[in-house]
Amino acid sequence: MRKANSYTLYWMGITFLLFPVLAILGIYMRTVQAGGLAGSLTWFYPMMTLHGVGMVGVWYVAAMACAADILSRYTEPSPAVRGLALFGTLVGVLILLVSAFLGKFAAGWYFLYPLPFKGEWPVWSAVAFLLSLTILGATWLLWSLDLLRAIAVKYSITHALGWHYLAGRSEPEIPPSIMIITVSLIAGVAALVAGVIVLVLFYLELFTGAPSDALLMKNFTFFFGHTIVNLAMYLGVAAAYEVLPQYAGRPWKSNRIVAISWNTVLLIVLFAYFHHLYMDFVQPGTLQYIGQIASYASAIPAAVVTIFGALLLVYRARMRWNLASLLFFLGLIGWAIGGMGAVIDSTISANVRLHNTLWVPAHFHTYMLAGLVFLVFAYFYHCSQEAAAEPERPGLQKLVSFLMVAGAYGFFLMFYLSGAYSVPRRFAIYPAELAHGGTFSAIAAVFATVFLIGFFIYLSETGRRWYKALQTAS
Amino acid sequence: MSQLESRLIDRTVPDIPLQLSDGRRLHLSDLWREHPLLVTFFYRRCTGICTPFLEGVRDATRRSGGLGSDYRVLALSFDDADSAEDVRAQAAALGLLGSPDWDFAVTDREALGRITGALDFWYRYDPARRQIEHNAMIVGIDGGRVVRALVAGGGEGGRMRELVWELRGSFIPIYAVPGQTPLSCFTFDAATGETRLDWGMLLLTLPALAALIAALGVFYLGGRLRRVRPEIDTAKAWITSHH
Numbered sequence: 263m264r265k266a267n268s269y270t271l272y273w274m275g276i277t278f279l280l281f282p283v284l285a286i287l288g289i290y291m292r293t294v295q296a297g298g299l300a301g302s303l304t305w306f307y308p309m310m311t312l313h314g315v316g317m318v319g320v321w322y323v324a325a326m327a328c329a330a331d332i333l334s335r336y337t338e339p340s341p342a343v344r345g346l347a348l349f350g351t352l353v354g355v356l357i358l359l360v361s362a363f364l365g366k367f368a369a370g371w372y373f374l375y376p377l378p379f380k381g382e383w384p385v386w387s388a389v390a391f392l393l394s395l396t397i398l399g400a401t402w403l404l405w406s407l408d409l410l411r412a413i414a415v416k417y418s419i420t421h422a423l424g425w426h427y428l429a430g431r432s433e434p435e436i437p438p439s440i441m442i443i444t445v446s447l448i449a450g451v452a453a454l455v456a457g458v459i460v461l462v463l464f465y466l467e468l469f470t471g472a473p474s475d476a477l478l479m480k481n482f483t484f485f486f487g488h489t490i491v492n493l494a495m496y497l498g499v500a501a502a503y504e505v506l507p508q509y510a511g512r513p514w515k516s517n518r519i520v521a522i523s524w525n526t527v528l529l530i531v532l533f534a535y536f537h538h539l540y541m542d543f544v545q546p547g548t549l550q551y552i553g554q555i556a557s558y559a560s561a562i563p564a565a566v567v568t569i570f571g572a573l574l575l576v577y578r579a580r581m582r583w584n585l586a587s588l589l590f591f592l593g594l595i596g597w598a599i600g601g602m603g604a605v606i607d608s609t610i611s612a613n614v615r616l617h618n619t620l621w622v623p624a625h626f627h628t629y630m631l632a633g634l635v636f637l638v639f640a641y642f643y644h645c646s647q648e649a650a651a652e653p654e655r656p657g658l659q660k661l662v663s664f665l666m667v668a669g670a671y672g673f674f675l676m677f678y679l680s681g682a683y684s685v686p687r688r689f690a691i692y693p694a695e696l697a698h699g700g701t702f703s704a705i706a707a708v709f710a711t712v713f714l715i716g717f718f719i720y721l722s723e724t725g726r727r728w729y730k731a732l733q734t735a736s
Numbered sequence: 737m738s739q740l741e742s743r744l745i746d747r748t749v750p751d752i753p754l755q756l757s758d759g760r761r762l763h764l765s766d767l768w769r770e771h772p773l774l775v776t777f778f779y780r781r782c783t784g785i786c787t788p789f790l791e792g793v794r795d796a797t798r799r800s801g802g803l804g805s806d807y808r809v810l811a812l813s814f815d816d817a818d819s820a821e822d823v824r825a826q827a828a829a830l831g832l833l834g835s836p837d838w839d840f841a842v843t844d845r846e847a848l849g850r851i852t853g854a855l856d857f858w859y860r861y862d863p864a865r866r867q868i869e870h871n872a873m874i875v876g877i878d879g880g881r882v883v884r885a886l887v888a889g890g891g892e893g894g895r896m897r898e899l900v901w902e903l904r905g906s907f908i909p910i911y912a913v914p915g916q917t918p919l920s921c922f923t924f925d926a927a928t929g930e931t932r933l934d935w936g937m938l939l940l941t942l943p944a945l946a947a948l949i950a951a952l953g954v955f956y957l958g959g960r961l962r963r964v965r966p967e968i969d970t971a972k973a974w975i976t977s978h979h
Contacts, residue, residue, distance in 0.1 A: 414958025
């Protein structure tokens with residue numbers, strides 16, 4: 263039995279509160295696309311914006327909370343900064359809600375320049391949206407730097423990044439989670455600085471009227487957005503490296519291959535976002551090719567090494583399957599499947615066909631929902647159960663896993679089929695020629711509801727333990 | 737590119753009748769059918785920018801290359817009082833009389849209204865000065881549609897060369913917004929036709945540099961703290977034992 267950290271439990275509470283609300287917004291959007299709730303059509307784009315920004319933000323902070331909790335097993339992240347991160351996130355989310363619900367801000371989660379200044383929403387809602395991102399970005403930047411500080415107090419940079427493994431030495435032994443978190447935090451600082459720059463350029467135009475270069479703004483926006491999403495995924499994977507061995511009864515150690523793969527990520531991940539600009543003919547072809555190569559190089563080594571390692575860990579092990587180990591394993595599978603989708607999407611010849619179709623939401627929903635969300639849910643359950651030590655109900659836990667997997671993959675399948683049948687993304691309603699898009703949407707809404715039912719049963723299982731853990735939290 | 741210039745792109749140009757300086761009568765389409773056409777406006781009695789502007793266009797087209805082989809120039813009078821003789825005199829004043837690559841022309845009032853309306857070319861007679869107030873414009877036309885327009889001061893080198901590049905069939909991916917965007921990713925060099933990196937692209941390296949500096953700084957300070965930590969722990973232990 264290990265006492266849970268109170269901040270980790272607070273983050274869990276926030277995630278459990280916000281995730282279902284944002285998921286319901288997703289179901290609302292698919293229902294509108296299916297032709298239902300026609301009277302609420304004007305809310306489609308504000309809710310699309312909130313759903314996108316909200317989901318990315320929630321799962322980034324949830325993954326950061328997992329990383330902070332893992333680090334607290336080895337070193338000492340500052341409680342004050344953890345508190346500040348929590349407070350700043352709450353304030354940012356509150357302003358975001360005001361911007362979406364009162365101001366109907368609807369520029370999408372990319373908020374691509376110059377759309378925030380050109381929409382039908384009031385200027386104050388665009389300002390509120392930017393202010394919300396500023397608070398969130400500044401808070402998370404500080405949080406990232408503190409976690410890096412906590413690592414630096416115990417490990418040198420060469421050890422934290424596993425460079426001694428590259429040199430053929432195996433001592434000192436560095437947990438792979440430390441290596442992955444270090445890589446993710448360094449790249450995360452770059453992404454957050456890119457976010458700060460794009461916000462400064464927005465404010466510059468807002469207060470001085472000096473317009474920005476649209477291509478530069480798009481580059482910065484995806485430097486920030488793509489990288490943050492990628493790193494959230496890696497932090498979730500770090501949790502699997504840390505916890506899954508406990509259920510397998512075998513160690514999952516760092517070695518030269520693991521060090522090579524994650525250092526490759528650090529070198530390459532910052533260039534992968536170029537694949538978001540394939541449609542921008544102004545971007546020189548060289549950068550487009552770099553985008554494709556970097557997308558492959560940043561995803562494949564780490565994923566292959568991790569998946570291969572996870573399979574070896576589980577193969578013929580005396581696995582203790584419960585909700586945590588099941589979801590960790592399923593999360594890694596989801597990462598692999600969604601990752602394949604992402605690699606296909608980052609291939610220029612495929613992207614020119616698929617870019618503006620629902621195939622793109624298909625792949626990022628796959629690795630976010632079936633990858634990151636499952637990994638974080640697994641860690642959250644593991645932490646709660648570790649502290650609460652409640653008797654487990656294997657049947658119910660398998661049912662939860664089944665409902666979430668069936669709901670999620672059914673939901674993704676409708677996106678993939680829509681993409682294959684050329685249904686465009688970002689359409690609130692479909693014209694007669696694309697009526698099949700409405701049918702796919704209706705089926706997707708049903709599958710998403712199945713997932714949510716699974717989630718609520720998960721919540722009842724984990725929530726009970728969470729509440730008990732809160733009573734004894736450190 | 738200004739808002740006026742961007743809204744003109746791909747606009748249909750009316751096929752108006754023309755009388756050339758040599759007295760021939762034809763339609764505008766007869767000119768654009770053979771080659772893309774660069775159209776500019778002037779009037780003979782202008783004491784303001786018309787002649788200097790036409791000189792600027794003449795010099796810029798000479799510098800940019802492709803005149804005659806890739807495109808031709810039409811200077812159209814927007815004063816319905818001008819005659820073929822007037823515009824011939826203007827051509828002579830510019831040293832372009834008899835040039836195979838330039839046409840000077842007049843048209844009737846109705847046709848003038850149609851083409852200036854279609855191209856948003858603004859002009860107004862000022863009886864006090866007995867002059868026509870107007871802006872300066874160059875329009876590239878290919879197949880009866882506007883490829884690109886330059887309004888007010890388009891005769892200067894860079895933008896004029898860009899327009900000529902487009903008339904010659906080259907795709908120009910980047911339009912600068914003069915004096916408005918301090919940081920662009922790329923610029924198009926109209927002299928060579930090459931795209932070059934600009935300062936904005938350099939700015940894109942800033943996040944990675946910031947992350948590198950932050951990481952090195954944090955780990956450097958962490959290392960120093962690790963080195964002094966045993967001494968701090970010893971001091972703490974000494975204080976505790978002496979209490």
